[in-house]
Amino acid sequence: MKIRKLLSLLIIFVFGLAIAVSCTPSQPTSNYASTTPAKTSPIQMGFSAWPGWLPWQVAQEEKLFAANKVKVDLKWFDGYLDSINALAAGQLDANTQTLNDTISSIAAGAEQVIVLVNDNSTGNDKIIVRDGIKTIGDLKGKRIGVEVGTVDHFLLLLGLKKAGLSATDVQIQPLETGIAAAAFVAGQIDAAAVFAPFTTKALQRPGSKELFSSKDFPGAIPDHLVVTRKMIEERPQDVQALVNTWFDTLDFMKKNPEKSLSILSKRAGVSVQEYKQYDAGTKIFTIQDNLKAFSPGKDMHSLSYAAQEVSKFLVELKLIKTAPDLTKLFDDRFVKTYSQN
Template sequence: MTSRFRPRVMAAILCALTLAGVTALAGCGSSDASRGSKITLGFSAWPGWFPWQVAQEKGLFAKNGVDVELKYFESYTDSINALSSGAIDANSQTLNDTLSSVSGGAKLSVVLVNDNSTGNDKIIARDGITSVADLKGKKVAVEQGAVDHFLLLLALQEAHLTEKDIQLVPLVTDAAAAAFVAGQVDAVAVFAPFTSKALERPGSRPIATSAEFPGAIPDHLVTSAALTKDRPKDVQALVNTWFDTVKWIKENRAAAVEVMAKRGGVTTNDYNTYDAGTTIFTRQQNLDAFTPGVTPAHLDFQSNKIIDFLVGTGLAKARPSTDGLFEDKFVKAVPQ
């Protein structure tokens, strides 16, 4: 399984190939609205996105009058590229990856905040390392250019260190967790469910988590800009379905956890340990996030921080424009 946060360097390549080889497309990242009324919605391994499985199994898409083909991607990377190339209509993805795709030319709309990571992204260290400051000179595995790399840089900065003070070992997330358990590195930055794997190493412990950096890792429902423009009623139905699903989960917790744990390939006990580390957003929290502001809780502020990261690490050659990226009208129209 590839990482939820693998860098999107292939998105721009796929975009260029699509434009060169399929001249009928109006632009890379646009949805083919002529292919029928069904909407293909992608998602992958992250606790904040597994509620879509509940929505499908409990008939909540149909209840809201939208025909959805829910497509699960074992590779999160493939889901990002599928949305960027127009192969699917909507996807569940992080703000980092959305901005990276936009920098590569994709035309996208963020229409919903599913959640914020509030602890399910962790920096886990071996026995004898008790703080981020102790990482100086140590080997740290992380998926380079990914959100957990971003988390690592934030934690190092707080400890008055830089990336140059550690030995960075670039590995995709599942391989990074395995390398840590095998004793090949001193610490690792990973997300759930790979946190559970990393903590199998005797004596290991989290020394920093996303809970310490509120708003740094938001996760979203992202659609093609064409879908938002041409089929707003269907996008509204998707957003309405999300909030109906959150309500259903709250009222039927045990049944919902069984569905989500099965989709994630973990036990219900393991899944329950992820609960506090993923904060599912209410409608009001969505409205607050979409509102312009000057704290990490606001998407415009956080997007600028992430763009600094993307440009600074070379994942984006220039600062992508966020004009029109954040579409809050659908959350505003959700029945209360």
């Protein structure tokens, strides 16, 4: 009898303890250091042919996503603009995009957030011209191939504005970047606004040369990892894992340069020697560079300042109707968490 009574009391105690524990409010997480995925479905992530984004191929082949406990379905896009449209249409959870293209998407109603700076273009975006064109002024009336609405269109307009010209002073030929490079080599257009690795293709035309590049406009073309706001709200641990994977990938590339170059050049469709030429035209951002970029500033090296300038420029050129709300465009919590850990 005593045993049954003791057992009953024990059961009552354990049951009461379980209720007490279950009713205790859970403490909010102070950061996103955990790499445990909130869901098991893979992140749909897009990337395309740009030296600052190709390291994601290294992350995939070296299983660095898995090392950070995040499932990623990495999708390659031959056309950069297609990846932008896919994210805006809800077909992707994350994508690699430039600042101006992300602002354009937000102006159109997309809910997107920049969580990481991959790089700054320092020469790999170029305006390449045929023989006989020596100055930006010589572009007046010429046929220029460019993927309308992309970063190289933006660069072209920056150059024209600097020379006192506008888009109406030239003949814009709307062409996907790879097609623009091929059309230029075939002699169908006078100039092409292209980015690496398509610059290598365009420069195969005899007598062709670089007229100006992103090197002439420092900080104007930052490249990012962009995620949907839904991803941040529902799967912050996975966003953190993506950011962690990026920096782990940079560490791997530093320790394994030959193997990494082989992966990068193969994905870009060029030789290792050709790929090495892209290094000077792309500044890959370290964690310190990221922290600085996300900080307030008064020049194009600060993302908040650059976003305001780019937004005004896009409105001025009527690429967007009105300037969007940029207050929620950047989220630096993930790079800060990586830095702290």
